[in-house]
Amino acid sequence: MTVTQLESGEREATSSKRTPPAPRRRRSFAVHFAHYKWLYLLLLPGLAYFIVFRYGPMYGVTIAFKDFVPFLGINDSQWVGFRHFQDFFANPDFPRLLGNTLILAFLNLGVGFPLTIVLALLLNEVRLTILKRTVQTLVYLPHFLSWTIVASLSFLLFALDVGPLFTFLNGVFGTHVDFLSNPNWFRPLIVLQDVWKNTGWGTIIFLAALATVDQEQYEAAVIDGAGRFRRIWHITLPSIRSTIIVMLILAVGQVLNTGFEQIYLMTNALNRSVADVFDTYVYFVGITQGAYSYSTAVGLFKSVVGIVLIFGTNWVAKRFNQSGLF
Amino acid sequence: MKVYNTTGGRIFDAANYVFLAAIGILAMLPLVYVFAGSFATDAEITRRPFFVWPEQFTTAAYDYIFATPTFLRALITTVLVTVVGTLIQLTLTVTMAYPLAKRGLTGRRLILNMVVFAMVFSGGMIPTFLLVKDLGLLNSYWALILPAAINPFSLIIIKNFFQDLPTELEESAKVDGATEIGILWRILLPLSKPVLATFALFYAVGIWNDFMSPLLYLSDNSMWTLQMYLRQVTASADLLGTGNVDPTYVPPEQGIKFAVIVVATLPILLFYPFLQKHFAKGMLIGSVKG
Numbered sequence: 001m002t003v004t005q006l007e008s009g010e011r012e013a014t015s016s017k018r019t020p021p022a023p024r025r026r027r028s029f030a031v032h033f034a035h036y037k038w039l040y041l042l043l044l045p046g047l048a049y050f051i052v053f054r055y056g057p058m059y060g061v062t063i064a065f066k067d068f069v070p071f072l073g074i075n076d077s078q079w080v081g082f083r084h085f086q087d088f089f090a091n092p093d094f095p096r097l098l099g100n101t102l103i104l105a106f107l108n109l110g111v112g113f114p115l116t117i118v119l120a121l122l123l124n125e126v127r128l129t130i131l132k133r134t135v136q137t138l139v140y141l142p143h144f145l146s147w148t149i150v151a152s153l154s155f156l157l158f159a160l161d162v163g164p165l166f167t168f169l170n171g172v173f174g175t176h177v178d179f180l181s182n183p184n185w186f187r188p189l190i191v192l193q194d195v196w197k198n199t200g201w202g203t204i205i206f207l208a209a210l211a212t213v214d215q216e217q218y219e220a221a222v223i224d225g226a227g228r229f230r231r232i233w234h235i236t237l238p239s240i241r242s243t244i245i246v247m248l249i250l251a252v253g254q255v256l257n258t259g260f261e262q263i264y265l266m267t268n269a270l271n272r273s274v275a276d277v278f279d280t281y282v283y284f285v286g287i288t289q290g291a292y293s294y295s296t297a298v299g300l301f302k303s304v305v306g307i308v309l310i311f312g313t314n315w316v317a318k319r320f321n322q323s324g325l326f
Numbered sequence: 327m328k329v330y331n332t333t334g335g336r337i338f339d340a341a342n343y344v345f346l347a348a349i350g351i352l353a354m355l356p357l358v359y360v361f362a363g364s365f366a367t368d369a370e371i372t373r374r375p376f377f378v379w380p381e382q383f384t385t386a387a388y389d390y391i392f393a394t395p396t397f398l399r400a401l402i403t404t405v406l407v408t409v410v411g412t413l414i415q416l417t418l419t420v421t422m423a424y425p426l427a428k429r430g431l432t433g434r435r436l437i438l439n440m441v442v443f444a445m446v447f448s449g450g451m452i453p454t455f456l457l458v459k460d461l462g463l464l465n466s467y468w469a470l471i472l473p474a475a476i477n478p479f480s481l482i483i484i485k486n487f488f489q490d491l492p493t494e495l496e497e498s499a500k501v502d503g504a505t506e507i508g509i510l511w512r513i514l515l516p517l518s519k520p521v522l523a524t525f526a527l528f529y530a531v532g533i534w535n536d537f538m539s540p541l542l543y544l545s546d547n548s549m550w551t552l553q554m555y556l557r558q559v560t561a562s563a564d565l566l567g568t569g570n571v572d573p574t575y576v577p578p579e580q581g582i583k584f585a586v587i588v589v590a591t592l593p594i595l596l597f598y599p600f601l602q603k604h605f606a607k608g609m610l611i612g613s614v615k616g
Binding site for chain 2: 029032033036038039040041042043045046047049050052053054055056057058059060061063070074119122123125126127128131134135137138139140141142144145146147148149151152153155156157161162164165167168171196200204227228229260261264265279282283286287292295296299300302303307310
């Protein structure tokens with residue numbers, strides 16, 4: 001008894017990958033189980049959760065290849081192969097959804113990503129700790145607010161007749177813009193929300209990377225007469241290059257995830273042409289129209305492409321990271 | 327970071343400080359406006375484009391919403407679901423993390439792989455909806471708690487935390503005849519209080535802010551949570567997807583919208599100092615892992 005414990009303690013101290021000592025393995029599972037019965041009992045609820053709520057839906061994904069009839073259930077519904085996928089790709093909705101999703105994703109990335117880096121660089125230059133802390137506290141805050149609150153704030157600020165922007169534009173220029181239902185304003189509004197909610201928070205990773213930059217390089221650069229911008233350009237940015245590349249590539253891996261809640265909350269009858277993305281389409285077609293199999297196929301298509309992108313970009317990120325380290 | 331104070335450097339610093347201060351203030355303006363507006367009269371909200379302090383202070387909007395049964399029900403429901411849900415989710419996560427921290431446990435690898443796979447791939451919205459429906463959880467508050475009960479990232483971080491605790495305490499307790507559950511309850515949990523508090527907040531914010539689950543699973547609007555209520559109150563008369571607009575429903579006045587947003591924001595603000603500190607750490611751990 002005590003011997004095994006010592007051994008397991010030693011193993012922890014040295015390496016987690018070393019194979020356990022032989023005597024332990026030779027004991028039958030019944031003995032092992034009896035010994036660890038309380039642990040298995042503790043494990044049970046969590047395991048049940050994963051099997052039911054995580055793996056149950058994975059089995060449910062099979063309805064993408066079936067003609068799901070709720071009355072028959074998942075098992076007894078007829079297989080139809082790739083019909084729903086063919087229907088989806090042939091549907092005029094498909095190019096529109098793909099376009100909307102990609103445009104929104106790359107707008108968010110193209111605007112949000114550089115802004116995050118710039119904000120991190122500026123924060124990094126601050127030597128007045130209290131100012132730095134205060135600004136960080138203020139810009140991190142929106143990250144914790146729900147999309148419902150973000151959308152509600154947008155409704156108030158951009159509302160017709162009573163919103164501050166309406167009153168301002170009307171008072172100064174005698175004109176107004178219907179930000180909330182004009183399809184042309186949908187994308188800028190989404191990007192603006194995203195910038196407000198996530199830019200501050202996104203700086204955390206870059207600030208952590210910036211904190212590791214070797215200070216002696218700066219001192220050497222000062223002696224060589226380099227000003228602030230040159231130090232940022234020639235020392236700071238190259239030092240966090242690998243972080244930037246990895247974050248960028250990981251963000252590209254997420255392009256199809258437009259965020260259901262945000263888009264759904266900002267969608268209305270007038271802006272559907274530009275607002276519909278894969279995530280909300282699955283909801284509208286699946287939940288409100290009841291086309292379960294078809295919408296599951298759409299969702300599956302999205303997550304398969306997503307997984308390919310994540311693994312693909314992870315692979316690229318690793319290669320970049322290695323070559324960046326030399 | 328010592329003595330390179332040139333004139334150019336000082337100008338840069340000054341400009342940078344002013345700019346960052348402006349960014350910080352700008353980020354807060356929408357919230358400040360909503361707070362101010364919630365204490366202002368409707369006339370003032372309509373008349374003044376933007377203000378951070380009401381001319382005429384009134385609590386009329388709060389008086390109104392706190393006398394509205396649908397709002398009160400949504401608020402109380404959300405608080406209860408958040409508290410109970412957080413307890414359940416944290417308990418499930420901790421009880422699963424503890425056995426998984428034991429290296430000798432048979433099946434541990436398999437289960438950990440199961441957890442990691444669930445991080446990468448999920449069944450998606452519709453199969454999860456059908457599962458919840460088949461389990462009879464539609465229009466039940468369990469549907470807001472159970473489908474996301476264990477966050478795989480949290481589980482793995484708590485597991486690693488348990489794994490890294492010194493084993494001596496546990497061993498001496500075992501010599502004294504404590505069971506595994508006794509060790510978890512009396513020794514490990516007291517040691518892990520800060521970690522548990524962090525993840526409790528993590529779960530609580532998740533439930534409080536959740537809009538998708540009530541949208542999917544609660545069609546009965548008497549069961550709505552605060553986020554759903556907020557959506558109904560502030561959406562510009564467009565109730566997409568809900569399909570049950572009461573014909574007698576009168577759009578609420580301006581101040582009420584402001585006040586409901588404030589109430590929905592307040593708990594987040596109260597816990598924000600803890601959130602900021604611990605979540606930043608969590609984000610860095612997560613990024614190192616991923």
